Amino acid sequence: MMRAALFVLFPVLMIAALSLAHAGKSGLALAALAGALVAGVLVLRQLSRWAAVRRDARFLVPFLFGVKILLVWEVLCVALGVPTVLLPAPSLILAKLFANLPMLWGDFVQTVIRAVIPGWIIGCASGFLVALVCDRYDFLRRGLLPIGDFVSALPIVGIAPILVMWFGFDWQSKAALVVVMTFFPMLVNAVAGLAAAGALERDLMRSYGASWFQTLVSLRLPAAMPFLFNALKINATLALIGAIVAEFFGTPIIGMGFRISTEVGRMAVDMVWATIFVAAVVGSTFYGLLVLSERAVTFWHPSQRVR
Amino acid sequence: MTERALPLRSSWIARLGEGSAFPVLAVLAGLAALWYLVCLPMNAALPQMEGVEGLGARYAVAWGLERPVLPAPHQVIGELYRSVFEVRLSSPRNLAFHAWVTLSSTLLGFVFGVLFGILLAVGIVHSKTLNLSLMPWIIASQTVPILAIAPIVIVALGSIGLVGLVPKAIISAYLCFFPVTIGLVKGFTSPEAMHLDLMKTYNAGRGAVFFKLRWPAAIPFLFASLKVAVSIALVGAIVAELPTGAQAGLGARLLSGSYYGQTVQIWAALFAAALLAAVLVGLIGAAERITQKAMGGRA
Numbered sequence: 001m002m003r004a005a006l007f008v009l010f011p012v013l014m015i016a017a018l019s020l021a022h023a024g025k026s027g028l029a030l031a032a033l034a035g036a037l038v039a040g041v042l043v044l045r046q047l048s049r050w051a052a053v054r055r056d057a058r059f060l061v062p063f064l065f066g067v068k069i070l071l072v073w074e075v076l077c078v079a080l081g082v083p084t085v086l087l088p089a090p091s092l093i094l095a096k097l098f099a100n101l102p103m104l105w106g107d108f109v110q111t112v113i114r115a116v117i118p119g120w121i122i123g124c125a126s127g128f129l130v131a132l133v134c135d136r137y138d139f140l141r142r143g144l145l146p147i148g149d150f151v152s153a154l155p156i157v158g159i160a161p162i163l164v165m166w167f168g169f170d171w172q173s174k175a176a177l178v179v180v181m182t183f184f185p186m187l188v189n190a191v192a193g194l195a196a197a198g199a200l201e202r203d204l205m206r207s208y209g210a211s212w213f214q215t216l217v218s219l220r221l222p223a224a225m226p227f228l229f230n231a232l233k234i235n236a237t238l239a240l241i242g243a244i245v246a247e248f249f250g251t252p253i254i255g256m257g258f259r260i261s262t263e264v265g266r267m268a269v270d271m272v273w274a275t276i277f278v279a280a281v282v283g284s285t286f287y288g289l290l291v292l293s294e295r296a297v298t299f300w301h302p303s304q305r306v307r
Numbered sequence: 308m309t310e311r312a313l314p315l316r317s318s319w320i321a322r323l324g325e326g327s328a329f330p331v332l333a334v335l336a337g338l339a340a341l342w343y344l345v346c347l348p349m350n351a352a353l354p355q356m357e358g359v360e361g362l363g364a365r366y367a368v369a370w371g372l373e374r375p376v377l378p379a380p381h382q383v384i385g386e387l388y389r390s391v392f393e394v395r396l397s398s399p400r401n402l403a404f405h406a407w408v409t410l411s412s413t414l415l416g417f418v419f420g421v422l423f424g425i426l427l428a429v430g431i432v433h434s435k436t437l438n439l440s441l442m443p444w445i446i447a448s449q450t451v452p453i454l455a456i457a458p459i460v461i462v463a464l465g466s467i468g469l470v471g472l473v474p475k476a477i478i479s480a481y482l483c484f485f486p487v488t489i490g491l492v493k494g495f496t497s498p499e500a501m502h503l504d505l506m507k508t509y510n511a512g513r514g515a516v517f518f519k520l521r522w523p524a525a526i527p528f529l530f531a532s533l534k535v536a537v538s539i540a541l542v543g544a545i546v547a548e549l550p551t552g553a554q555a556g557l558g559a560r561l562l563s564g565s566y567y568g569q570t571v572q573i574w575a576a577l578f579a580a581a582l583l584a585a586v587l588v589g590l591i592g593a594a595e596r597i598t599q600k601a602m603g604g605r606a
Contacts, residue, residue: 041436048436058439065440085466143330153538153588154581155545157454158557161565161573166376240452248549249565256455264458272459280451287450 003046010039014067017075026079033075040068088270097274103259104278111243111256112282114171119178120239124232126179127186134187135194136212148188156181160246174246174255181242182235186228193227194220226301229294236286240279342380346370349377378571386575399555406579408556409544412472413587416479417540421533423480424487431488432495432521433513442492449485454478457547475556479543483536490532494525523602530595537587545580557583 013036020029044061051058070090076082077089084092097104134141160177167173197220205215247257256275263271347369350356355372359365370379378386390402397404427445430437457478464474498520506516548558557576564573 044440045436048439051439052435061436061439062441062443066444083466086463139330140334142327143332143334146327146331147334150585153534154584155538155542157542158545158561158577158580161561162570162577164565165568165570237450237452241454244452244455245546245549249562260455260458264462267462269459269462276451276456276459279455283450283452284447 006039006042006046010036010043013039014071017071021075021078026081029075029079033072033079036071037068040064044068085267085269088273092270093273093277096270097277100271100274104274106254107256107259107275108278108282110171110252110254111174111247112240115174115243115246115255116178116239119175119243120182120235122175123179123182123239124186124235127183127231128190128228130183131187131190131194132216134191141191145188145191148184148191152184152188156184157242157245160242161249164246164249169250170252171255174243174251177246178239178242181238185234185238186231189227189231189234190224193224196220196227197223225298226294229290229298233287233290233294236290237283240283240286244279339380342377343370346375346377346379350375352376374568375570378574382571383574383578386571387578390572390575402560402575402579405555405557405560405576406583409541409548409558409580410583412475412547412556413479413537413541413544413583415472416476416543417483417537419476420480420483420540421487421536424484424532424536425491427484427488428491428495429517431492433517445485445488454482454543454546457543457549461547475544475547478547479540482543483540486532486535486539487529490528491525494528495521497528498524526598526602530591530598533591534588537591538584541580541584541587 013032017029017032017036020032044064047061047064051061073087074089074091077087082089088096130144134144157177159180160173163176163180164173167176201219201223202215205219210218243255244257244260247255248261251258256279259275260272263269263275347366350369350372351365353372353376356365356368359368369375370382372378375382387402390400394401399405427441431441432438460478460481461474464470464477495517502520503516506520509515511519544556545558545561548556549562557580560576561573564570564576
């Protein structure tokens, strides 16, 4: 009975806090929020106990946690009258988002479709090709790998102003930065991945009289897949960051980085948050798609087994 | 023992090919040579190159241009030397001054981020609710292009009167808590079930299990994470200086260089940033070796 009451109480208190805050009754709203938080914590604890038994309950816990954070954000912003410059309420951000969809779509095309995706593909592909060359010539591998490791730790975004000078203000310079940023993680991971196939399996391939290329395609590439996907995932985030930061150094009047830097200058913080929301959705979708294809390709790997 | 029987012919040359020092140097030399070669085609369109005949003369001009499209390596190193040693240390034209500004916010953010990351990891390991509700969001937080929020953090904090070092440090901290948390959660859960069971037979409490088993087991993971964390803390500090038009710092140096077309200045700032990253990662590597020795591990 107690538990059932809890599960009813949580949403009721949530809705009460929201509507009280928007009706201008700050004190009552904060009281309801406090109640909703306590109920929420109890609900989450109960749910995570269930999640240990039922796997499908697992998605509920982080989801409810996210809802709770959003609720706290909204109610605190509205009830306490937090200035919009400091932190706009989620409802304001969403309103701004839907009011400016065509502009945000234009920014998305300029930054993601023109710069991020081609740059990511070229960077990953060339990193992989150089890794293949390194694999054939051991001298190159020993020479290039420590350098690649070192370069991965460097602040590569810093070359953005140079690339903007070389390739102009438009998307080409952003794509070029993405290429440079994604090259080294792919190189390092691909070299490690190509070395991942076991000696026994390689000997077996040799006993079949398989050529270097055949061994590559049917043994070593599949064995390298977990490493390659690791690099692809790291690079997905890096690529978005690179394209957006490169736009801070000069763009035509379109693009997500441009939007962020100009709207910050005009103190239109809700527009900036709307752009960040788009970037977040793009980033997680990109990452999520990669995780899904990783599961499909490397289903045999221990890390993918259902525990 | 068969290898011993072979005659050791040209021993030091043979040894050169074995380690990684020689290949690395060879590749670096190749890259530098390529850089010098590319200088001419990259700078060929500049007005100063007009009317210069002969390949040797053209290269001589291309390697000494005032504002080249691509400066030669020795120009960058010369600028680096001049702007560190030949200018007063307090002057805004001194690169060491800018590097110090960036370094201080990097280190502050690094300390914040690492402490926060450790706290989160401890919470996640000890509470199932926290583990289930936080982990997916922590991972999701990194699929978001976090550097994009740098300007907004600086403006928001500036509006409540927080300016200077702290906002930049917060961005660094936000970037570097993630590898620490992920690495430590992995490290804290790395002791085998057998060891945990042994602790249970000793009737050890949660605190004892944490400090005597989980924490020591997590140390290698911690240092691996710290190396990643310190280099992205530096990136965070540099990028945080971009959108606000900061007056000091390596990021500000990049920005002013790109405004005024001072390519040599940009390259010098980049080299300084690379040097800083190398020193920071190297220091953590040294700390790792010392800790390993103190804990009785094998180097």
